[in-house]
Amino acid sequence: MPRMSGADALVSLLVREGVKVVFGLPGVQIMDAVDAIYRDKSIRWISTRHEQTAAYMAYGYAMTTGKIATAMVLPGPGALNATAAIGTAYAASAPVLLISGQIESQYLGFHRGVLHELDEQIDIFRYLTKYCGRAKRAEDIPDILCQALRQLKTGRPRPAEIEVPYDLWSKQGEMTFTSTERYAPIPPEPEEIKRAAAMLGNARHPMILAGRGAVKAGVSKEITQLAEQLKAPVVMTPEGQGLIPREHPFYGGNFTLWLNPIFKETDIVLVIGSRLRASGNTQLNLKPEQKVIQIDCDTGELGRNHRTELGISADAGLTLTAIIQALGNKTASQWREAEITSLRNGLKKRLEKAAPLQMSIIDSIHKVLGDEGIIVPDVTNIGYWSDIAYPVNRIYSYVDSSYFATLGFAFPTALGAKIGNPDKPVVAICGDGGFPYASAELATAVQEKISVIVLLFTDNAYGTVSGIQRRQFGGRYMGNKLHNPDYVKFAEAFGAMGMRVQKHDELGKKLSEALKVNRPTIIEIPVPQLDTPWDTLLKE
CATH class of the missing domain: 3.40.50.970 (Thiamin diphosphate (ThDP)-binding fold, Pyr/PP domains)
Incomplete structure (x- = not known):
């Protein structure tokens, strides 16, 4: 176990994880961490003019690279300024790590009006993050950071926040760096796969709806293969765009406020990584005979915004691979490529006219x-x-x-x-x-x-x-x-x-x-x- 300061332990772990840049505002309660970044030379520091924009820069980095992105802020007003961006990252399932300073550990909980004091700041972030933790000793810093990193990599990649009291950055300790490898993905139940394959294989007009969760799961190849196997158009939410090329004959276009005409024609919708949320003043309204299969690694999203005949809480890649194997060559799809092209082009003309x-x-x-x-x-x-x-x-x-x-x-x-x-x-x-x-x-x-x-x-x-x-x-x-x-x-x-x-x-x-x-x-x-x-x- 190496002996080092809390600040050096944090930076060593960030470097080990491949973090290349930290966006933030330097200030008294995080200056030891900023100095550790300076001394290490491996990470680029970018100072911003506001904590909200520091967290939004991290959000943009994460959303366009698929990598964990890091912002660092002061406690109290600095952390509160970052909440809108962290809330956005939570809504969009982005792997953003927020590192916040905190007042000296001896003053926590005493309400003495210490600089930037916000009692139980961590409770605010419980509603905006997948994981949040506070160090009580210098030796806790690598522990809470490793937990945060592991959560950022596993399942639905919502943000994480850690807090380090001012005095712990410079304290020396015997540091333990645990694994940050993601937890094993959850496989689907065999009975769920059997039922999904039967429903999809018997559908006359199946369609696939893919969202942000499908992007993060890296299942573009599987979605394309399943679309070709089923002969099913693929419609994407704004967050899921790009999963299938526009030139592909089964490219069904954007969901367009749930007004995409493919929704009217389908008899079963396979939803991958989308919460089927309302958009503007619209929401997905299907007829009772139109069935929904929803795949999501977050069990809480199954059936949240729309009824489902079958909800599968499992890893999207494992689930799609199993469905493809179970389907074989079976499909009753009556979709024709020309029909999909016509519907897609008709929607575009409608938008151009409107x-x-x-x-x-x-x-x-x-x-x-x-x-x-x-x-x-x-x-x-x-x-x-x-x-x-x-x-x-x-x-x-x-x-x-x-x-x-x-x-x-x-x-x-x-x-x-x-x-x-x-x-x-x-x-x-x-x-x-x-x-x-x-x-x-x-x-x-x-x-x-x-x-x-x-x-x-x-x-x-x-x-x-x-x-x-x-x-x-x-x-x-x-x-x-x-x-x-x-x-x-x-x-x-x-x-x-x-x-x-x-x-x-x-x-x-x-x-x-x-x-x-x-x-x-x-x-x-x-x-x-x-x-x-x-x-x-x-x-x-």
Whole structure:
């Protein structure tokens, strides 16, 4: 057992686990850990202007690499500032590790008003994480970190938080580094496989619905094989896009607020790693005769949002492999490739008719970025339409905020995505309501040479709020108007590039120019106030 300080033990473990970067704000209760990172030289430290953005950068890194990402903050206000991002990571099942300082161990529980004191801070994170732990001795630091890392790797990869009192960082101790290997995956029950194979094999119009859980499980190959074997279209949630190529004949497209016409035609839905959550004002409504098989490693998700005929709580890879073997060549599917193509193309035409400007913008972005680009759409109108219409052909290349729908998350998330993918173009789609949340991080982007491009759509309003007030409250507007700076000058003041699009058909050209500059760039795109997808499509 090596003898070392608590701070050195933490850094040694992070290095052993392959952590390459830590996002954070240095301060008194974590300075020993920051110094240990400096002395080790193996990990890059990136200081941010706010703890929330530090955690969002970690979120972007994790969501686009599939690796554990780390943020470090002070206790009390610092930890509380990070909660929105940790909540987003929890909603999206992202492996984010938050390391928080804590007040001196001798003062815990006495409510003496010590600097940054927040009594039982750990209780707040119990509702936002898969695991949280606090060190009581220096020797506990590697123990709680190993437990956190193991939980981050096992099953549903939700975030973890550990807390270390200020005085324990510098204390020496005999440190034990235990295994952080993930727990063995849970296999399905043979009877469940037999029943699933029978239901799928007898279906006339089977379909596969894949979500974020399928991405994290790494089952793209198995989903494609099963789709070909069953002759079943694959529809994906925004978080599951890229699991099957768009060129594949059984590519069924995006779930599109559950309005994808494939849902109407199917007689059985095989759900892999999706909680079937409501989206906007819509939810999945199937007829009683339409059956649902749900596979999820989280037992609590089975049947949570929709009835299921068969729920399988097991590892997705083991389950799909077993179903494929049990099926053999049996399928009663009547799907024809031409029929799937027709339904998919019909949905696209419906979107183009309902929202010609938004679809034109999305098309312009994709034509420039291609399949290698990474898109991070904020909670903004073009972001909503991107969730249901942006063509994604590669996993880990499209990052939303899941059901947390956190306004302002996109820009810092995109910065973290770029750190994790330095050779890929990364674009944040922002509105003028969300971008200012983290706009100070433009300084971080310039300082750290993080060449993210922000497509900033401005309508001088909280557009969704304006729409609600117009439709539901008789046009009684309050709190919806925004005063914006000149964002070209704003960008230039930080040393970034600023551009403005005068006509929407210029967007592709401006985006191409920004990619060549290889600097942090804001492209401002004025737009009229636009309807959301759920208002536009449901109104039809």
